[in-house]
Amino acid sequence: MNKKFFAKTMFLALTGFFFSLHLKATVPYFSILSHHTEIILQDDYTVTYKVKKSTLILDKKGLGHGNILIPYSEIHRIMAFEGRLIDPSKGRVVKKISAKELSDYNNISKDALFDDQRVKFYGMGEEKLPMIVEVEYEVKQSGNFYFNSWYPLWYYNQKVEEATLEIRYPQALGLRYRKYHFDLAPDSSQFGDEISLSWKMKGLNPLAKEQENQAMYMKILPKKFSLEGFEADMSDWKNFGLWFAKLMVGKGEVTASLKEDIHRQVRGLERDTQKIEALYRYLQENYRYVYIGLGIDGWMPQNAAQVHQLKYGECKGLTNLMRSMLKEVGIDSQYTLVNAGVNEEDIDIEWSSNQFNHAILRVPLEDQTIWLECTSKTNPVGFLGEFTKNRHVLVITEDGGIIDKTPDYQEPAFNTFLTKNVIELKEDGNAHIEGEYIFKGNPSNNFLGLRTTMNGKDQKSFLNRNLGGSGLLIFDFYLEHHVENFVPTAKINFTGDLQKFAQNTSKRVLIPLNWKKISKEDLLNGKLYVHDIYEIHVSDKLEPENKLPQITDLNEEYSLKINTSWKEGVIRVEKHLETHFTCSETGNDLTALWQKVNVASIPSIVFKKIE
Template identity: 30%
Template sequence: MIRILTITGLLFSIQLTAKDDPKYPISAVPAELKENANVVVREDHVKFKILEKNRATHYVHYVVTILNEKGKDYASHDVWYDKLTRIVNLSGAVYDAQGNVVKKLKDKEVYDHASYDGFTLFSDDRIKSIDLSQSIYPYTVEFEYVLEYKFLYYIPSSWWGGENISYQHASYELSYPPAIAPRFKLFNIEAAPRKLLGSGFETLTWTFENIKPIKLESFGPPRSEIIPHIIAAPSQFEFEGYAGKMDSWQEFGQWIISLNKGRDVLPDETKAKVKSITSVLKTTEEKVKALYEYMQNKTRYVGIQLGIGGYQPFEASVVDKNGYGDCKALSNYMVALCKEAGITANYVLINAGAGTSFNIDFPSTQFNHAITAVPNGKDTLWLECTSQTNPFDYQGKFTGDRKALMITNAGASVVKTIRYKPEDNLQSRTAYIYIDATGNAKALIKTTHTGIQYENGGLNSALSNTENQRKWIERNTEVPNFNINSFSMTEKKDKIPSAIVNLDLTLSRYASVSGKRLFVSPNLMNKNSYVPPKTEERKTDVVLQSDYLDLDTIKISLPENIYPEFLPEPIKINSRFGEYEASFKFDAGKVTYIRKMKVWKGRFPKETYNELVDFYKNVSKADNTKLVFLNKT
């Protein structure tokens, strides 16, 4: 209570003096912090105080100067809360370029709303949203608030830096009883904390000044390897009566086991259904596939964010009865179905989506999703349980090729999910193009997208109906001036799935005519146009994010009496990053163009960056090769 009163007094003091004393004038910002910046964070102070294993306070003071319209988003702020998180104080203000108060935040300007995403059925998450944006630049906004937590499961991290943002003053403070000291880890930070002892608490404080904008380089590592930040986690914690430890993954796994205990019991009718489904099948894979498809047909995904329910799954019997659940509940349900069939299945926590980073040596809550894994001899079957259409044992971009935490009877172990080879991520295209004398053409195109490329442009999500298919074609057919005569799509839900797209197109002015010459670009739909900029001072390693293979065979039928004036020699480009081949052949009035490009995922020394630039530059040049034909009549 003393701490809260102190902060309240501070806020009151700010409000009293703001009228008379200018604050945060733009003239007080060093010139180097404004260079290449859209915003300058003047103050960024976080104080997290652990009171007990299940209570904490979180103080935030954030002041940011918006230099131009590109930084406008920083004038808005969201504060999340729920039944276990209380907002004690929330204030805000706007200052002009001289530091004079323009306005102070009023209660009616705070938009209090549910955190509803369209898929969430049960949630007590709410957001207080504030927008203090102004039309005259530069200006400064200030936010200050305190949160009280009735749990201790995670500790907010702090990040300082990024593109077009600089920091003038920042600090991060952890305060705690020594008996329940949290853990922390520093990234791209060398500063040692100031340490204080008093009133039964130990306090660590890191302070920073004058952090310039950080340029993120093309094909660079993830932000977590570049941006200065601190992460922290409790060693001991309690969440709505569930006590646990987080010093090791084994201990964290034991806590997850305690959450899930007794929640894998199925109704008798469903037990009988499981036996009926699996009794005629021989292998583990056949049985799991059948149960997975049963689960997909029976359930649908909804979000559950109610207190401990944000981390604890519904009972399998509830999912069975209602036919819905979130990722935790559906994964737990799949585990229960397998268990009833005598098959061991494991609940898996994973960081799904674009962010694949995972700090193995820092046990903490680093996960946003749950899936199911079934050991199958030397292999593992991976099951995404929130999708009614996902192919069996396919992970793809959402959960593939990353580390995850598998919950086992012994606790937990770190595992690696599927990484597909370039040949698995294949895009294979065959096109027949018929050019008339005016340069217009008809094209019949068949493209097979396999593995990760099954998701190209959201293709896998567009397969459900004709309207979505047409929209996908219009967005992803990289041909100028085309009309769709007809199209069709088919899907194969193998373990490495594929989708076939058939197109019948009319191409307006596909070839350009000049006198007796006809100019054709044989690469119909797969030109690489991006070439990263060269640099003499590369700072970070080169990172390629995916393995893939593209094969294109384009057969071009020419008008009568049209012959090539010349054909390019075959092209070969080899590098440590990938390989490229292209060939051109003329026979009986037809040109056959064959293109192959393979790229390997990997991490390469920063000294190789300009080699990568040359690789893509040469590929782009090859892809834009034009063929010249002559009318010999």
């Protein structure tokens, strides 16, 4: 190890140790970090990362800050490693950590069939504190398709004494970077064709978990790049898309047996929309999703013929197969990249780079564009759902990449549910119910895969929890799905009992106006259109004590109207709710709105008992 670096980190560590005795920071810290990262890009596009890190652990809450994690794969190879534990009070090495002592585990989800993304790991145990963890390692990356982002601060509740980054690269290949939450300009120099940039920070205060959006970091992006021999330019979306187009050359070939399957599915169909639906249904019924991430296969789709033979593929392979099948019947479609996930952020369209984790298919017709999620067994044709809706995407064409956006599904047709409930109230406050519920668009999501993912008993339990308020016990139900103009609809007819539907006293019965409450998930899209009808049959020994309530609540976020009437032992309640806030509402704002909508519907109808 470099003696100057060791002496410097020891001095900083001991300074932090004695300062910690009087630690009274606004945000407490459990460790003190000093680290240096060097990134070297070579003419042959290889990238070398050299990392030196010293962490002084002060508190057992910061033990995890000393853990060692080094990702590696076929593309990222660990070239050197040294680790040691040091007692700062004596300056003595307590333990040397060799590469053989690092654990090795898979870094991808359990759904992966093949994968080379792995992690070398060393976990801190019950070491006596304070303790210094020093690490030096070198990783070589075969291609500069992406660079690791730089984080001056590694953990929450951690103080940083010093953080430095140095990047060296050939001028001919170029480099881009984008800083977040800091403005520090780099020191720069040039020696011949090599450019050097460096950043140095000192004395960074700790952050708490709730300050996550203040964390400093920097994205490092290539201009010219290469991955396993495929060279291209990432400085704009058009050129970046051309690289993906190269990866797809020759991947769409279909075998004779696959051609037979394709034409069998569309036999007798005339309209393109019919053919798309038939082939999409064939894909869902005959192929399954698995993750495959070996080297460049993390970005290159499998051959259509290979997916056809194996009957499985990852998102790129399944999307490419669907594209090939449509091409066989004369329908053009485009392989499309997206950053998918319900809680994932949209891509930054101002910075062309690899910001994607998923592939879908775009099918442009004369009068509309159809989007296909080729990994889903349950999505109806043309409906992406929560996973990839309202996202900017990179569409891959022969002429390069173009930016488009997936539907946001804000129209009423995608955000409607209708319910009709016939309820027979019993003397003990329980009730019998017969219901017909129709969910259109986003609200249908919960019910699209019910048949294929759950058995009969679990289906009833799911419906008991999700069809209405508390106390529902379903006896029988019938579920049907259909799609109209690419809007999925789930229709559920059911019968069951409602436990403790009404509240009984010696002289009165309180009957709720709002048995089916709105969930937070119902509000996630910002738009919701609800029409609820209740026909509540009660005993002839009950009559309204007061005038039946009529509710009108109109504001900027929603409009609510509830009308009630009474005739010959039947209470009729009709509710219309429309929400119209922006779908950017999240967290506490969404919770407050959800509570507000339901509270506005809470009042009960009071009936008195007739002797």
